[in-house]
Amino acid sequence: MEIRKATPGDLPEIVNLLRASLGESLIPKSEALWNWKHVENPFGKSPALVAEEAGSICGVRVFLRWEFRQGERIIKACRAVDTAIHPDYQGKGLFKNLTLSLIEEIKSEGVDLIYNTPNTQSLPGYLKMGWEKWGKLPLKMHFNLSVGKSKSLSQVSNWESIRHLIQALEKTPKETDSVNTNLVAGYIHWRYVKCPLFPYHFISDGETYLLIYRIKEGKIGRELRIVDFFQLAGFDSNGRKQLNSRLKTIEKNESVRFTSYSGLQFGKDNPLEMGLMPVMSIGPEVTLRQAAMREETLDLPWAWSLGDLEVF
Template identity: 30%
Template structure:
């Protein structure tokens, strides 16, 4: 099969609409908000770390055969900035499957990425292919949960919609030390604004457990359950919070939001705060990378990408 690969112009609305249609068709969804043109532009064009590596394969008649995108990211390690990419939105039409389109799109994307760090959380179907290509399995994204167990009448006065004031407070905090020599996302003002405030279709809130301990979350409906998804949970270096105080406040939050449980994700080893959640032993996401680095990740980095 003959095909041509071109970089995507995210300012071309017709192309963006075609990509949205391709993704919905490929994943058998209808108007999936994660494939909405507005969401795709937020994700791939407006990212403060830079525009995604974005490629389309076309046949000789100009029809789209496949899509491959690598989301650009920036990590820090001992204050050193490192460029990284995560393969994200990918699709091929039925006619292009098994014809080398996906492999060629991947080859071209990796060539553009050069020596940058590449990482991914593939599903069970694509995992063997990544391992065959030489990617390294360097641990898992693991999960913890706190169920709402009893009615709680403690008032929640410290819940706010995530706004620019929230960003200023988070940037100004000197947070707990998370790791030794692991890569962490550079969480600047621009990043936090993009990730939690400018994002389409998802409304984030912030809950202050104390003056310098907080969680950033949103509500997700799963079947008949309301899930409180915690993306960020952190405190300042000088702060501490006891087990029972923490759980009573989370119970109050769950009661206030009418959620059945709170869930959190973390890479391999939880922080002191994350350890207060009950581990889900059978739920995890494989983490692969084409580098020798290890990472500190939460749902901030992997939840919607």
């Protein structure tokens, strides 16, 4: 068996392996999704390894490149994402071999850390390979008591109308000590406008703030899930009032049963009016693993948004 770097010519076989190993119940596997995720990413192409035997690919391991920013400091990261082992090769240590080999690969490139949000089945395996639990993200929910028939008035988002705001956000580093996703040029367009999995929408004044959300159908009703929030220095009390007023209008028009946000980006200066329900630590479980970085990653002042950690 040979473990080697994946090449563009491997893509059809990799996609077939992902389908055979993981199915498509949660996220449909396709070459278009792979290219958006692993080739068009503004942080760079994803490092990927494959295991090959007798001319066939039997395993694949991919890390998604990411960058965080703390003031003037750039932290190079990867997110442990796609992995698939052919059923005939499962239980033989191939997943671990591919993962540890890829870690050594990215260390030489100066990647500082790896992060992900593993499910309960995969978590023990990651912990054995050196990942550490940071903990579960806080989750805030607000239930709407009166829900009428959906008018679906917010389903079309004209992202071009806020192009100048997006450019300003990506050119203006946050003046904070917290660790946020580095808003490189093209990030917001790639992450939210071009995402092939589901549509994202926004609330904005076009000048000082941008709240990004998506509508999700669930067992207990329609959810408005807030995934990211960005602001410039001019965002003030009037902007807060406008934001919350527009959010309430969308909740009504979309017949939203509840609104949620999970993450650390709001902190104490939360601009959203989300009722009296307490914040619960039931969001995604975040794990971290040091690569080239020497300092303790768990102690960094993280300010993750759900958009950084959402499964895609």
